[in-house]
Amino acid sequence: MSDSKESVILNVVPDEASEKLPKLPTSQQKERIKNAKKQTKNSKKKVKEVKKQQKQEIKKAKKDMKETKKVEKETKKLAKKELKDEKKMTKGLVKADKKEAKITSKAIKDVKQNAKKADLN
Numbered sequence: 001m002s003d004s005k006e007s008v009i010l011n012v013v014p015d016e017a018s019e020k021l022p023k024l025p026t027s028q029q030k031e032r033i034k035n036a037k038k039q040t041k042n043s044k045k046k047v048k049e050v051k052k053q054q055k056q057e058i059k060k061a062k063k064d065m066k067e068t069k070k071v072e073k074e075t076k077k078l079a080k081k082e083l084k085d086e087k088k089m090t091k092g093l094v095k096a097d098k099k100e101a102k103i104t105s106k107a108i109k110d111v112k113q114n115a116k117k118a119d120l121n
Contacts, residue, residue, distance in 0.1 A: 024032070
């Protein structure tokens with residue numbers, strides 16, 4: 001067992017049981033205390049780093065979500081514009097077809113009238 005684990009166990013063991021354990025020399029006790037403090041400091045450092053990393057990940061996720069919403073909005077806007085343009089174009093084609101049909105109809109009418117006039121003469 002490592003020194004740090006032993007010191008943690010000693011802290012958890014009730015007083016009666018710790019009395020039965022052999023007393024360590026003062027230098028070893030000091031070393032274990034030093035190691036425990038070092039381990040605590042390292043643990044706090046790791047926790048701080050993890051929190052910082054989580055904060056950055058959350059920030060990045062929020063930024064990504066914002067960007068995604070922006071792209072979706074832009075896509076929706078473009079799709080709407082395309083649909084509008086398509087409707088406009090279709091409307092224009094229909095108008096042109098109607099105009100052409102009207103001209104053709106008038107031409108046919110004129111031809112028929114000219115034919116009637118020719119028959120009468």
